[in-house]
Amino acid sequence: MKNAAKWAGSGTLESSVEAAPIGGLVKRGFDIVGASAALILLSPLLLLLSLLVKFSDGGSVFYGHRRIGRGGRVFHCLKFRTMVENGDEVLAAHLAAHPECREEWRATRKLRRDPRVTRVGRVLRKLSLDELPQIINILQGDMSIVGPRPVVKDELDIYGSCAIFYLKSRPGLTGLWQVSGRNDTSYANRVALDRHYVENWSFSTDLVIIMKTIPAVCTSRGSY
Structure with missing residues (x-):
């Protein structure tokens, strides 16, 4: 069994026995079915966006940023590239x-x-289209459809003792933070939302968040 990472209040990583992620097989099964369907249905849009990013400045289409996943594992969180290469x-x-x-x-x-941020990237971010490649992360098991937003290692220092709640769940393509104002809320509130989500997880909550994501994206609330 691989070691998981437990984030202590001091900001250090300690090895521990890996715990099962919240939601178990029900959440993981829904992720696989949902992500597979989305990949098929959205394939024309994904192709169009790939061409748009590529021909806008000739750079790479995708960007994989190192993020912390469940149990402290590092993975490359995929996005359409929205920034300049340097x-x-x-x-x-x-x-x-x-x-x-x-x-x-x-x-x-x-x-x-x-x-x-590039001109094309600004539009993709405003509509949250830059995050669609994370469907692949979901299929790979690094992420979930719903969960806390993936963070970099330094951000777990901000989480403090609440980081342990983040580490219990796979990061999500959408989540409670995204439907609660996103960047219009404070980072402390984001941490509190992540903790609340993990402590009170239910399948029905995930469905509600998914339904709320659509109007949140359409209104571009808190996105930049």
């Missing part, structure tokens, strides 16, 4: 020149006016 350098220069942006980045790991 994004790290652009971000570093921008934060160095704008102290107010450094504070925004430190608090939320996001920027309302991110200089790395």
Whole structure:
């Protein structure tokens, strides 16, 4: 059995026996069926978006960012590329020149006016279309249709002792945070929503979140 990662309040990873993810076989079975159907039905749209990203600047179509999954496992979270290829350098220069942006980045790991985002990428993000390749992550077992948003390792420091709740569930393509205002809410509220979701999980809750995701995406609430 592989070691899982348990995040202690001190911010260190400790090996522990892997616990079953929330939802068990019911949640995993729904993920496989739902993701398989979505991949088939959305294949024309996925092809169109791939061409749009590719021909917009000639760069790569997909971007796989290292994120922390269930039990502390690292996986590559797939997205359509929405940023310039040299994004790290652009971000570093921008934060160095704008102290107010450094504070925004430190608090939320996001920027309302991110200089790395391309014109095509801005549209994809606004409509949450950039996240559709995560259907593949769901089929691979790294993610779930519904769950906490995947985070990078540094973000678990912000979660503190609540990180253990995040680690009990597969990260989700959608979730309670996405239908509760997304970036319009504070990061502390995001952590609280993740904890509430894990502690109170039910299959009916997942269905409600999925239904609420559609109007949330259509109104672009809290997305940037």
